[in-house]
Amino acid sequence: MSTPTKSEYMLLFRGTDWHKGLSPEVIQQVVNQMKAWFDRLTAEGKAKAGKPLFHEGKIVSQKKGRSVVDGPFAESKEAIAGFFLLQVDSLDEAAEIAKEFPALEYGATVEVRPVAPECMVGETAQQRSAREARERIAV
Numbered sequence: 801m802s803t804p805t806k807s808e809y810m811l812l813f814r815g816t817d818w819h820k821g822l823s824p825e826v827i828q829q830v831v832n833q834m835k836a837w838f839d840r841l842t843a844e845g846k847a848k849a850g851k852p853l854f855h856e857g858k859i860v861s862q863k864k865g866r867s868v869v870d871g872p873f874a875e876s877k878e879a880i881a882g883f884f885l886l887q888v889d890s891l892d893e894a895a896e897i898a899k900e901f902p903a904l905e906y907g908a909t910v911e912v913r914p915v916a917p918e919c920m921v922g923e924t925a926q927q928r929s930a931r932e933a934r935e936r937i938a939v
Contacts, residue, residue, distance in 0.1 A: 808848070808915035809894035811884040813901065815908035816855055818881075822906065833902035838884065841897065850884035881908070885915070 819827045841847035860868050886894050891914055898910040 806887045806889055809886045809888060809891065810913045810915055811850075811886060811894065811898050811901075812880050812911040812913065813882045813884075813903070813908060814878055814880055814911060815903065816879045816881045818903045818906040818908040830902050830906070837900060837902060841884070841886070846886055846888050846897065848885045848887050850882065852882035853880060855879070855881075 819830070822830075838847055838850050858868050860866070886897060888894050888897070891912065894912050894914075898912050901908065901910050904910070
């Protein structure tokens with residue numbers, strides 16, 4: 801009997817200022833809840849990895865030649881503050897887990913995304929090439 805395959809999902813935690821206006825005690829309580837939540841998901845075999853991110857970083861782009869600038873400059877409510885990599889049965893299960901994020905009630909948000917096994921653009925190009933080859937053979 802085979803076991804069902806689990807898929808990977810990324811939780812992207814958005815909002816780097818959810819704690820503004822909260823007392824140090826409340827902030828510590830929420831941080832402790834976050835740690836306990838991650839530890840529980842890890843013990844259950846659902847969380848494979850997770851880390852907070854520093855607020856500063858670099859943005860690399862091709863605009864005006866290759867450039868590197870300080871960033872990110874997204875609004876603090878949109879900036880990615882951290883991530884979890886989950887391995888669960890479905891997108892719905894990942895979303896249910898995201899609903900448990902302790903900072904949601906303070907304005908943070910969670911983006912839930914399936915992790916693709918490979919670059920989707922490359923896969924599309926490969927499919928197009930295969931189709932074009934089949935069409936050439938059929939002519």
